[in-house]
Every structure is written in structure tokens, then in C-alpha cells.
Amino acid sequence: MTSEQKIALKQKIEQEINNTKAQIEELKVLTQPIKPENSLGRVSRMDAINNKSINDRGLRMAKMKLTKLEMAFEKIDESAFGKCSRCKNNIQEKRLMLLPESTLCVRCAR
Numbered sequence: 747m748t749s750e751q752k753i754a755l756k757q758k759i760e761q762e763i764n765n766t767k768a769q770i771e772e773l774k775v776l777t778q779p780i781k782p783e784n785s786l787g788r789v790s791r792m793d794a795i796n797n798k799s800i801n802d803r804g805l806r807m808a809k810m811k812l813t814k815l816e817m818a819f820e821k822i823d824e825s826a827f828g829k830c831s832r833c834k835n836n837i838q839e840k841r842l843m844l845l846p847e848s849t850l851c852v853r854c855a856r
């Protein structure tokens with residue numbers, strides 16, 4: 747990877763970190779405890795529970811993604827950055843731009 751590509755990737759990671767943080771904030775609001783039964787109808791309470799479990803899952807995934815992105819951001823200047831953690835080949839640059847948090851190449855991720 748050239749230094750220009752690294753700079754572009756760094757910016758991309760920073761941007762992704764910000765997006766993910768914003769997403770986490772939104773999901774935190776959406777995953778607050780559901781109001782007691784009597785304030786909602788039965789059906790909308792069921793909906794609220796369903797939506798909450800979807801959002802809970804989304805929140806967990808977003809937090810995991812944030813951790814990975816922050817790790818990628820810290821490691822970007824290390825020589826091992828961009829190498830597949832399984833086969834040690836370089837991870838395709840396109841893949842890194844798309845998913846900067848990836849630690850596996852396309853083949854190993856499959």
C-alpha cells in the first residue's frame with residue numbers, strides 16, 4: 747500500500763468511526779427499556795419488543811464494528827496492517843476501503 751493510499755484509508759476509517767459512533771447513539775435511544783404495559787396497547791408493545799431486539803442486536807454489532815475500526819486506526823502505520831491474519835497475504839485494497847476493519851482477506855473471510 748502506498749502512503750497516499752494509507753492516508754485515504756485513514757480518512758475513511760475516521761469517517762467510519764464517526765458514522766458508527768452516531769449510529770450507536772441513535773441505537774442507544776432506541777434500545778431504552780420499553781414502557782410498562784398499560785402505556786402501550788398490546789400489539790404495539792409486541793412491536794416494541796420486536797424492534798427492541800433488532801435494535802439491541804444492531805447496537806451490539808455497531809459496538810463491535812467501532813472496536814475493530816479503532817483497532818484498525820491504531821494499527822494502520824504498523825507494517826502488519828493490511829495483511830490477512832490467517833494467510834498473511836495482503837488484503838485487497840478495495841476490500842480495505844470498503845471494510846477497513848477487516849483482518850481477513852476475501853478468500854479467508856469466505
Ligand SMILES: [Zn+2]
Pocket residue numbers: 830831832833834835850851852853854855
Ligand atoms: Zn487470507
